[in-house]
Amino acid sequence: MTQPRIAVFARLANGDAAPTRLITGQNTLLGRTIHGLAYDPTRDEIVAPNALADAILVFRGAAAGSERPLRVIQGPHTHLVTPHAVSLDLQNREILVASLTGRRINIFRWDANGDATPVRVIEGPKTELGHIVGLAVDPDRNLLAVANTHEILIFNRTDNGDAAPRGRIAGPKTGITDEPWQMEFYQGRIFLAASNHFHQNLYEGVTLRPDAKEVPDDPWLNPILGFMGVWNITDNGDVAPLAMIRGPFSGLIHPVGLALNPKDGEIYVSDSVKNGVLSFLVPQFFPQESPTSNSDGRRSK
């Protein structure tokens, strides 16, 4: 929309801070529509999608300026269609990609490069995949959570082809309405930026839909606030979040981006209306690794 880039800020940056470095420029092969971003601490790499070139770009962690990616996954064998978001399964060494308009999830080996064939593709009518953005993998339970249209779908991690979801977190108690966005996973819990903005597209491609009659209201003014919510990945049905951040003091209006820092007990959330990044200190949201923790991440009483 503006300048395609990845801006890097010190964790403690506050106010109208300047980035410490920028990854930007033609050589980066970046474009707009980066709706998911992942950092791989084991390889010190940054993984970003380019929806407008049907590509996945992998940069070195210290990349700066107009630097070329280390690897580019792009080409007809990739089956990428408008890849909006990426997520990593560090344990199984895989890159997961949400191909939004393709309504499919492509899974690649983490060292995939060039016109690579995905190791698995989840797609088809049984999947119920629609507007997919956030993905989160639980490698211990072999589960995959997907932020889909107006719900969270749970698949088996190794599902392939036209697989039906094994679980669904949806309904009024969840608070999720429209377009749940970035999702992260930690210790049995999924963390979701539930944007709850209401985007209506009157066009299919550049063709006006036959039922398009009037200009919709501004989606940013949707009075239903978005929030950051936490669920157990084993939850199923109309389940309220275990924990959430929502309300006027939080500053969240329609949150979209989300990142976790369990070590410091912090959650980072970007908000489209504020056009900013907010940091929350919520160590209580992160289950501790201890013998008293149940397998589903809930603390024993």
Place this chain on the structure above:
Amino acid sequence: MISKLGAGCALGLALLATAAALSQTASPESQSSKPAPEDIPPIRTIADPYPAFNGIAVDAANGIVAMSDPNRKSLLLYDRIRGASQGEASLPIRQILGPDTFLGMIAGIILDPQREEIYTANNDIEDTVVVMPYGASGNVKPRRVFSVPHQSWGLALGNVADQIAVTVEVQNTIVFYRRQVKGVEAPVRIIRGQATGLADPHGIYWDESHNEIGVANHGNFRGVVKNTGGGCAPSFVVEDEAEAGESRPPSIRIFAANAKNDAKPLRVIQGSRTGLDWPMGIAYDAQHDTIVVANNGDSSVLIFGRNSDGDVAPLRVIRGDRTGINHPMGVAVDPQKGEVWVSNWGDHSALAFDSAVRGNVAPKRIIRSAPAGTHTPGFGNPMALAYDSKRDQLLVPN
């Protein structure tokens, strides 16, 4: 404009049902003056309190320069001959800002001096072009709003054709509407297809003296043109074939003004000699018969001959530390004063240069939306985040 209830979208009903349920289950705390337990304030917030300039347009006849501001979601109009002094923020003549304005993540902007109207493209989410009268100020409703495809970026006005041209990034398309368009109307024509070579188009100009249209392209290409968009899912059609995306070199493509469908461009400026690096805004300078390009990637302004074709070097380049050019988004030409205006995304400024300059020269005037030296986060709807645990840093894409 309609309410969400009247949108005819099944999802709207689900939305309202959820809203009702949420209100019914609201905790007692949420109904008092005390914050609800989940209403946790942030410990830090990175945001820019000042307007950030994206597009820029000049109306020499009426003496104004106008900028689109997607950061604070506003339009700003300034006196084009008054610059900032001593590094203070410049005082706009008017700022259009507020929930009634329908302004959001706006990109391209054009002025219609004859009818005294401002056009700006809501690039993300709203998918509209907003038309304001010159006299608009504060939180006012637009004179007109019309729907456009998602990711519309650049705008150009053709007075003879009486049409508005709009570039659409993800669709690799230029759509044309009748100038008086209002509400929901189908385009009167489009330029789209393999022969066009359009690839993530951004800025566009309409040169009526030569009946040409020029378009700046980033080079992102999605292969088969069949994206059906999104929004009120799941009504859109699944794309079941791989698209074979490409990362092509950036280009300037010049078409006949009346081109349509899969038209081949008259000329293409593309290749390593061009120096193109994410070309954003673009303008035609009639005085010098040149094409002026905001070259975002390397913080420069490139000037090509109008008839340039192929892998050619620019006639002139404005670049260097004295210029103050910092990741420019827009350019505009003031033929009356013989000036080129440049809007910077990298800081809070717009710069006026003599339109004949080259090299590392200082601007004649500067308009600032914040005091000089103010930090610039530079966010443009950051819809994802990552945390670099190795360096203790946040990664924020636009």
